[in-house]
Amino acid sequence: SFIKTSVISTASVYYFELNDGSQFNINSDEKYRPTDMLEITKMIALLKQSEKNPSFLEQKVLYLRKINSHTQSPKASIALENNKSYSIRSLMYNMFSNSDENATLALNPYIDTAILKAIYSAVQEPYPGLIDANYLTSVSDYSRLLKMLYNVGYLTETNCEIALELLSNNSFKDGILKHLGKDIKTVHY
Numbered sequence: 001s002f003i004k005t006s007v008i009s010t011a012s013v014y015y016f017e018l019n020d021g022s023q024f025n026i027n028s029d030e031k032y033r034p035t036d037m038l039e040i041t042k043m044i045a046l047l048k049q050s051e052k053n054p055s056f057l058e059q060k061v062l063y064l065r066k067i068n069s070h071t072q073s074p075k076a077s078i079a080l081e082n083n084k085s086y087s088i089r090s091l092m093y094n095m096f097s098n099s100d101e102n103a104t105l106a107l108n109p110y111i112d113t114a115i116l117k118a119i120y121s122a123v124q125e126p127y128p129g130l131i132d133a134n135y136l137t138s139v140s141d142y143s144r145l146l147k148m149l150y151n152v153g154y155l156t157e158t159n160c161e162i163a164l165e166l167l168s169n170n171s172f173k174d175g176i177l178k179h180l181g182k183d184i185k186t187v188h189y
Contacts, residue, residue: 014139018150031136038128038135039104040145043092043166045115046107047159057089063106080106096166119145122154 002008012027050056063080080086080094080102088110094103108130120127123144128135149167152160168185180186 012139014143016143016147025140028138028140031138032142033133033135034137034142037137037142037145038130038132039095040163040167041116041119042104042107042111042130043096043163044119044145044148044155045111046088046092047155047163048115048119049110049112051156051159057092058087059110060085060087061091061106061110063102092166093169097169099170119148119154123148 003010010027010030012025012030012032014023014025014028016023046057062083062085064082080091080100086094086103086106088107091103091107094100095107111130113130116130117127123141125137125141125144146167148154149160149163155163
């Protein structure tokens with residue numbers, strides 16, 4: 001009905017039952033530009049880097065760049081201050097909890113691209129680099145990242161829990177969350 005009334009142009013649904021593996025897909029061939037997927041893979045790469053260097057997430061980053069607020073996601077609620085230092089952990093929090101594109105840009109130079117490439121390889125997706133506005137994927141392919149976190153294996157259990165916690169604290173409560181009870185904890189982005 002949303003397509004017929006032009007509220008949306010297309011939609012896809014992928015459902016995977018984590019307990020028994022049953023699944024279904026609606027409009028499975030539709031491809032989308034998943035900027036969120038790019039940010040989730042960056043988070044996984046940063047957490048993977050922290051496994052080799054336990055102090056990595058506390059490393060301070062001097063933030064010197066600011067995006068024009070008109071290009072910032074409408075979901076964003078907090079902007080980073082210029083000339084202020086933030087830990088990688090707090091930038092990751094802002095990237096997800098506040099959908100802050102400034103935080104994503106600040107983190108890009110600290111991401112090990114070899115690890116990032118390995119993540120895309122692990123989920124059988126082509127490597128789009130740090131920023132690729134033309135990158136396309138399906139919802140079922142996108143879900144492989146969430147399964148990677150839920151099933152534990154690529155990251156330590158602790159880092160999977162950190163990632164899932166970041167994804168469950170997103171301040172954006174519209175979309176599908178608007179129709180779910182507030183007491184239901186949801187991993188989304």
